[in-house]
Amino acid sequence: MPIFLFFFLNIALVTSSHLEPGFYLNTCPEAESIVRDVMKKALNQEPRSLASVMRFQFHDCFVNGCDASMLLDDTPNMLGEKLALSNINSLRSYEVIDDVKEALEKVCPGVVSCADIIIMASRDAVALTGGPDWEVRLGRLDSLIASQEDSNDIMPSPRSNATSLINLFHKYNLSVKDLVALSGSHSLGQGRCFSIMFRLYNQSGTGLPDPEINQIYREQLNKVCPHEVDQNVTVDLDATPLIFDNQYFKDLVAGRGFLNSDQTLYTFPETRELVRLYSRDQDEFFNAFVEGMLKMGDLQSDQPGEVRRNCRVSNACPANNLLFGFE
Template sequence: MSLLLLLPHLIIYLLLLTVVTGEFLRPRFYSDSCPEAESIVRREMKKALIKEPRSVASVMRLQFHDCFVNGCDASVLLDDTPNMLGEKLSLSNINSLRSFEVVDDIKEALEKACPVTVSCADIVIMASRDAVALTGGPDWEVKLGRKDSLTASQQDSDDIMPSPRANATFLIDLFKRFHLSVKDMVALSGSHSIGQGRCFSVMFRLYNQSGSGKPDPALEPSYRRKLDKLCPLGGDENVTGDLDATPRLFDNQYFKDLVSGRGFLNSDQTLYTSRETREYVKMFSEDEAEFFRAFEEGMVKLGDLQSGRDGEIRFNCRVVNRKPIDVLREF
């Protein structure tokens, strides 16, 4: 195999090699420096939920797209600059990640209460937890104390993040590199219990699965007809559809839908069609409490991923600080 063919795999290996678990993180990190931090985040997430219910699911997705790329460091929030192509326009994020303004609102509220104290990376972790808790899912104690990245890379995101076409084997291998088990992967896929996905992500399943020119045979017929109407061939691929039958409620309906052949994304339905993951799907479809426990555990493990790189506390989640932190604290 030529060096050019090996290069993408080498890049991924090196990226994964730099990710370490966050042993320095701890619960109630801001109990002295900003004691109201977690309540402020929860308050702002409640406002976002009332304003646009879909937004909290979008915010929760930020944890996945941030933590898998060089650890949980808020790099996904950085805007592009003349000298940096960030992650927002990567293949898995462009026209997909949204609700950055919710994080902006949270940061603004925290800056008023505790200037340059709470990192954007920790905001993403707290807000993701709150998105789940506020929509009926479990509530758990988060570990905090992260720093914000000084840079972002579109290429790093392209090399790591899976596509909606990914199958269970690919996802298992990806999660394993981050010390996340098969059970963790299936449980964390349950984040699709809330929110919506674009027609863009499902068109190939409806009209050309695996290049066959036919729909995915795993799709339940009446559900396929529903998606055909929502996402007609040649239609607007930015139209969105519900990821499960209860898109505003965090529950185990997502797994019930997979069992009945009603998974929206290929990467979802493959969890039931694959022998390696089917039993976990069935377990979670029958036992919501077990799903909640596994999801909490997986989110904590995901939040532990850190790159070990130098960081800062950004005063604006979209830009790298332009002044030293000690100067900023004087204002």
């Protein structure tokens, strides 16, 4: 009974939050520096983890707002988003967020939401790998539930073309400029052979490779991703996968985009000129990327929320004490 009472108390007391810079200055003044310190450690331990954490903002905010729903583990009564089609075998490094949350709970227990941790950690992943730094707006709440179904229905496929991506972003009041700039998040990290096999061997059901792929690049990909390959083998998304820069756009211009959803930005007339601009001018890309990240970070649900003590479970769940050994 106490568990259920606590659950309904959270719903009654929590409302949609107002986002602002410096939200934790009074309640947890060290919050942003703690997040950055943990992200620096993650960079030293496994540089690739920062690319994964940066993408958490995308996979969280597009599915019912920036509410950390993607961090919730499955329960007997709920299928979480970690096994959604766009997340399974793709998203990783959840333990970095666990480490951030644990560090924050030691200093400011019950204060900093997991949703805000995702926003801060994504920003830090960019800044620590050579990209822009910016002031984030904070004050989000954590969702009480997740929806694998919504994640499956919303998140785009690597096969997506520019038209479908533009339409998706438009639903969230994000512009074509936002789409192209935010796609530059693929400046960091790797993708799986699974995501490119059809481009290499059967584009649009033709039994032939995608003619937009640079021939030398395609030959390189054929060696890494042959027909019989374990499709979880990974390939760099651009030529500088550990550095956040505009190389991604230079690669698109050269026909070296890894994902179909990337290369389509250069082959599609409405997005081509922005790709060219960002390939020439890194500052323009950085400025547009920050603008897009801030706009995406403002996406919020009107559903009740809480500040989770453990990012993997809601406070109402009896398992919420397992991660940090709380009594």
